[in-house]
Amino acid sequence: MTTPDMTRSKAMYALLERLFPICRSITGNGVRQTLTILGECIPLETHEVPSGTQVFDWTVPPEWNIHDAYVADACGNRVIDFQKNNLHVVGYSIPINGRFSREELDEHLYSLPEQPSAIPYVTSYYKAHWGFCLPHCERGRLTDPWYDVVIDSTLAPGSLTYADLVIPGESEEEILISTYVCHPSLANNELSGPVVATYLAMALLRRERRRFTYRFVFVPETIGSITYLSRYKDHLKKHVVAGFVVTCVGDNAKFCYLKSRAGETLADRIVLHVLKHAEPDALIFEFTESGSDERQYCSPGINLPVGSLMRTKYGCFPEYHTSLDNLEFVSAEALAGSLEMYLRCVDGLERNHVYRSRTYGDPQLGKRGLYPSISSKEFAESLRLMINLIAYCDGTHDLLWIADKFGVPLARLVEVADLLTSHELLERVS
16 A cells, blocks of 8 residues: 555656756746646746846846757758757757858867766856757767757747745744756756755645744746845845755755855754754755855845755766756655655744743652652653753753754654643743
8 A cells, every 4th residue: 555655755756757858947938837837736926027127236137948959960860959858958049040060060069078978958048159968979970061050049038937935824934945947857956946845835735833934935046046035135034034945855865954154043953953863974064065046045135044955965966967867866755755854844943942941940740740650761861851951941042952952852852841831840932
């Protein structure tokens, strides 16, 4: 019999499979199609920002769409074909229709000698250019004196598209979950993030109560997060208490964490705590090694508490930004496992409160039925945990801080705090 977890993992992988063929870029119909599909799972609100809009130091670029592209030999055979793999075309390539010599064409070809079977992912967003990408092992086979080159694309005024979803909680304090939807067929670097973020939103929508408000953001990388911040920075600075950029969570490697710029935010603390008890050998990266949207969220003048919980960090696996980052590189089990790890962090945030002791000195546990007549090693450890927790519940330290000091999982401390609260020995501080 299939378990619910297996059902969910297969559904997550099926969603990734459905999104994989779409040719995405930082603008265009590929982004819209992707967001429409994700919107079938969660109630996303889609927004369009016109080309030419000033967003901080950047300008929203013209919209790019592509219909077809190929390089044909003298016999008319397509030797490079966009229809077979959308990575074959340099992102944002301008329209081209002409005949080029082998030498002229070579100036517009990109391959990886060190990875001869891989198609590289190359873009030219902000400079007019065109080009094709191909496996290096095939590049040497292009020996005809001339080739016909067609790139049926448009680069014209349009808009940048992003989507968001705000799931209200009991508090106006927000947890920001951001992911990007701008790469073409890259399974781990691109699609694992939106898939895990979508299923995280689905899980939160099913909960009857939420302490925090959750803001999910699906944007093109860099220009999208900058655009979003240009619209909402004041609100985000006021309300966001923790946030994460979700990416590279579909491969089967162990987890790693990239800290926020501040390095000791609530986001950093909860992830480091969860990893310490779930995966103690996880790699921890400082913010100086960042390179995705956390750079924008943590930039000076904004400085949101945003980190990134990943499996293999972007740029640290050989398949990164190549056609080897395909459906075989990710797995249903890894996607579901990444969702569970994010849910652990969310649950920790939800249950991380500040408590205050309601007694002076040690309370008498026996009259409350908390001190059994027969002692044991297990009871002794439980008793010590109760007494120590009461000692540190002075209205200033949250449970996460105390759990780290004691070296115990936060979930265990929450159980003890709930027990002591039910016996009116602790009270929660607003």
